[in-house]
Amino acid sequence: MDIQLLRAFYAAAQEGSLSKAAQRLNFAQSNVTQKIQQLEADLGTQLFYRHNRGITLTASGQILQTYVEKILHIVQEARAAVGDSAKPAGPLAIGALETTAAIRLPALLTDYHREHPGVDFSLVTGMTEQHVNDVLHYQLNGAFVTGPVEHPELVQEHVVDEELVLVTPASHPPVDSIRDAGLRTILAFKAGCSYRARMNLLLQEQGLIPDKLMEFASIETIIACVSAGLGISLMPRSIVAEPAEQGRIRCHDVAGKHAILRTVFIRRKDALETPALTAFLSAVRAHFA
Structure with missing residues (x-):
């Protein structure tokens, strides 16, 4: 099978549109259509349903997509393997939780970029579930996520343990239990956030249902809204230490097993460890030692 046919098929499968696949590949749409038709003829089967x-x-098509994903990744690995294997260079895509990226990674990334300027580094922030999926599908070389992550195709390394605290307005009295915070509005990231999931566990164990749940996209917005009295949240102490010291919010300890959240770095077991990734892993291990 021609690799260009497979690229056209994979782009179309991901985009769900021939026109978008053509834009992504910088091809004419007729060219993409022709390549897919040729691939269907070669395989003797229909790969797509066409509709409005x-x-x-x-x-x-679903079966082929799994194989093509692996084939294209192996081709990319082969190119990297026959290149200059001694010097870290080329693309490196890493995922991270937003809180990890904001607090734990700036110094690490600054040092890594200074020591390896030839690496085309990209950092993608998001939720654990999405990062795991992207690593499994070769979209990311690795990711900092909430662990443990149990998957036969992934390897994980412990990075750091985060202490979670209940965050309330500064005027709120001391909290010994989640019940003491009352059934206030919960402020959290969108579904898939590990802090939100841990808050749900705390509430469920106490048989509590919050008055309302509000979703936000950034750490700063959640902190500002807690400070203004809109609701409460569960966040890593490392994130909220400064605004707490400034008197904008108040932090309360969380007792028991829900107080600690582990961050791990995951990557595929079968993926080629490029010089860029090897250097990054060494930097991570030294930084978090």
Whole structure:
């Protein structure tokens, strides 16, 4: 099978649209259509259903997509393997939780960039679930996520343990239990956030249901809204230490097993460890030792 046919198929499968696949590949749409038709003829099977909303993979297409994903990744690995293997260079895509990226990584990334300027580094922030999926599908070389992560195709390394604290307005009296905070509005990141999941566990164990749940996209917004009295949140102490010292919010200890959240670095077991990734892993281990 021609690698260009596979690239056209994979782009179309990911985009769900021939026109978007063409834009992504910088091809004419007719060129993408022709390549997919050629691939279907070569394999003797239909790979897509065509409809008004775009295209959808058939059962055969879904099977092929899994193989093509691996094939394209192996091709990329082969190019990296035959290149200059001594010097870290080329692309390196790493995922991280927003809180980890904001507090734990700036100094590490600054040092890494200074020592390895030839690496085309990109950092993607998001939720654990999405990062795990992206690492599994070769979209990321690795990611800092909430652990433990149990998956047969992944390897994980412990990075750091985060202490979680209940965050309330500064005027709030001391809290010994989540019940003491009352059934206030909970301020959290969108579904998939590990802090939100841990807050849900705390509430469930006490048989509590919050008055309301409000979702936010940034740490700063949540802290500002807690400070203004809109609600309460559960956050790592490292994130809220400064605004707490400034008197903008108040932090309360969380007792028991829910107080600690582990951050791990995950990567695929079968992925080639490029010089850029090897250097990054060494930097991570030294930084968090």
